Amino acid sequence: MTSTTAAAAARATVYGYPRQGQGRELKKAVEGYWKGTVTAAALRDTAAGLRRATWRQLAGAGVHEVPTGDFSYYDHVLDTSVMVGAVPARHRAAVEADALDGYFAMARGTQEVAPLEMTKWFDTNYHYLVPELGPDTVFTADSAKQVGELGEALALGLAARPVLVGPVTYLLLAKPAPGVAEGFEPLTLLDRLLPVYAEVLADLRAAGAEWVQLDEPALVQDRTPAELNAAARAYRDLGRLTDRPKLLVASYFDRLGEALPVLAKAPVDGLALDFTRAAAANLAALAAVGGLPGKRLVAGVVDGRNVWIDDFEQSLSILGTLLGLADRVDVAASCSLLHVPLDATAERDLDPQVARWLAFARQKTTEVVTLARGLAQGTDTIAAELAANRADLASRAGSALTRDPAVRARAAAVTAADARRSQPYPERTAAQRAHLGLPPLPTTTIGSFPQTGELRAARAGLRAGRLDEAAYEQRVEAEIREVVAFQEKAGIDVLVHGEPERNDMVQYFAEQLTGYLATQHGWVQSYGTRYVRPPILAGDVSRPEPMTLRWTRYAQSLTRRPVKGMLTGPVTMLAWSFVRDDQPLADTARQVALALRDEVDDLEAAGTAVIQVDEPALRETLPLREADRPAYLAWATEAFRLATAGVRPDTQIHTHMCYAEFGDILTAIDDLDADVVSLEAARSHMQVAGELAGAGYPREVGPGVYDIHSPRVPDAREAASLLRTGLKAIPAERLWVNPDCGLKTRAWPEVRASLENLVAAAREVRGEL
Ligand code: GLN
Ligand code: ZN
DSSP states (O other), X not given: OOHHHHHHTOOBBOSOOOSSOTTOHHHHHHHHHHHTXXXXXXXXXXXXXXXXHHHHHHHHHTXXXXXXXXXXXXXXXXXXXXXXXXXXXHHHHHHHHOHHHHHHHHHHOOSSSOOOOEEEOTTSSOEEEOOEEOTTOOOOOOOHHHHHHHHHHHHTTOOEEEEEEOHHHHHHHOEEOTTSOTTOOGGGGHHHXXXXXXXXXXHHHHTTOSEEEEEOGGGGSOOOHHHHHHHHHHHHHHHHOSSOOEEEEEOOSSOOTTHHHHHHHSSOSEEEEEOSTTHHHHHHHHHHTTOEEEEEEEEEEEOSSSOXXXXXXXXXXXXXHHHTTEEEEEEEXXXXXGGSOSOGGGOTTSOHHHHTTBOOHHHHHHHHHHHHHHHHHOGXXXXXXXXXXXXXXXXXXXXXXXXXXXXXXXXXXXXXXXXXXXXXXXXXXXXXXXXXXXXXXXBBOOSBOOOOHHHHHHHHHHHHTSSOHHHHHHHHHHHHHHHHHHHHHHTOXXXXXXXXXXXXXXXXXHTTSEEXXXXXXXXXXXXXXXXXXXXXXXEEEEOSSOSSHHHHHHHHHTOSSOBEEEEEOHHHHHHTSEEOSSSOHHHHHHHHHHHHHHHHHHHHHTTOOEEEEEOTTTTTTSOSSXXXXXXXXXXXHXXXXXXXXXXXXXXXXXXXXXXXXXXXGHHHHHHTOOSEEEEOOTTTTTHHHHHHHHTTOOSEEEEOOSOTTSSXXXXXXXXXXXXXXXXXXXXXXXXXXXXXXXXXXXOHHHHHHHHHHHHHHHHHHHHTO
């Protein structure tokens, strides 16, 4: 096939779409169903209506095959578990009694049974429910949801392509069920799972599917030869089926790497590859295997992970190169549009010029269609779109928001010395000891205290204009007084102000830094019915005014004990936002670091002796491929040091991390050069203390002794026993006593009791030293 005919055949498609609807109708219906105010039938109607509206909109925009089966009441990995009959034993009765209630029981648990575990979907902020499998798992096919949704789309007269989580990724995302030995590898169940996929594929074929998409994002991670063999076997077996639709195997979030030759050889009909983050590597690998003769190539050129308009010329150039490499080249977003908000035109509060730089799901759909048209019919058919695109890109590049000469000059002048404390740790620690005068095993908390009803009401009142700024600030001060008084009474050594003024640890700072934008409707699914509205880091970052000083100062005025300053670190400020894609992340991190450095310096000048800079996201932004990690960790740790290194030796820098297995980043934690690190550890019985000690970590450590993700109150004996475990790894002069994380999601009675017990435990163990 020549590249001209391949071009003529080009079509637009997407792999998935936000599920919630313009007014978050799905969230409301599902939560209403849980509360009993919405019937199952009404929930189903709402869902079907949302699906129809999405498909009509996609088809109306010019998408050729609409995706089906990507819709979910809660999570598409959970839907896959239902599709293959992998219902954990503890949920079976609930599922048999009522499929919908059983489904939600797996997702959220009930009084009697725990839910499935939830974890992040690759390096996104979407969380999926982890399949639980064991040697006794029996898979059975249940294609009802997939077949039903395909039928709905076909009934509208549309071309539709069911999207399924692929069998290899499904197994690689699973974990051993409770009670199954740790070493059990779910991938060993592949031969049992494939016949179930075969059955679902046959059902979809019978229901009218011409193509089915099998998503295999797990193949963009480093995979062992055994895992690659499993992928080869899976797609050989599925490919050889006679009664099946055409198979499109989709990859996204990174390069396919060594999995590309495996899939290129497999008897499947098409591959989808990510040409945003992984463009160069995927192009080279495709050329190296001699392209995909006889196969359909779906090119993910529009970034499905970020909110910026596409660079049409760049995408067309990639697409042009691809034309020579496959029989048919279709145009898509790099991944499901689930990870971006729905519609940028809903953002009426944004400067209209800035709004033109943004593309949410709806705009990305149009971009994909435009690119496919340009490819199929020639770029002169999209001349107007190209001109507009060029103008919008130029407006972004030339804007004072994205280019602040002062910020750029300052970042360019940074030297290696700026990211180094003036004295090495051993000398600093002596100075800090003299300055702070703390007992051994000092006690502290991670920052936030319960966000009370009054506080939330006050914040809502301020937003709605019912409360003026002064009244709101009085409320915040009242909360601070209560938090400080409690900590003094409880006998905590290093106090916090409790963060009552913060709605969220990233948003609070984003609202005060130049360069960040906020959206009104930019909701993105985090898990189930929980949606977040990440800020958009659009331009050069600076700090026009102090952000936290007022509150830390106020808290310090109430007590003679040290009050910790509390900031969110540069990596986390990036990780939980949409970030600009027009410069390296390292450059953006450096700008944020310099803005935070100003705050750190101001806090110190105001007499703050302890400053904590939280980096809970350090681990989660770790690149999917090992080879990319050192470069990331180098700029990430440098940004942290740049933010914190300007202080005097006797000022103590803390950092905090949670949500993670720390094994991969022990060296990076050391490279932060913080004086004290507090980490989540209660559930793993202080495991991280041993890991850090084993890696030779020389500084002070606060492994959590109070699991704040549970309403349970640990008693003093339990906390003391965790401390004794910690002492086996970390000597008393370097061990801190603190909870796992902030307390904002907990209620005051639990927090009071738990912290009193924590102080009692510290005192008891101090007596044993
Ligand atoms: N200082 C923050 C708090 O206590 C830290 C939150 C986090 O690590 N996720 O709320
Ligand atoms: Zn935390």
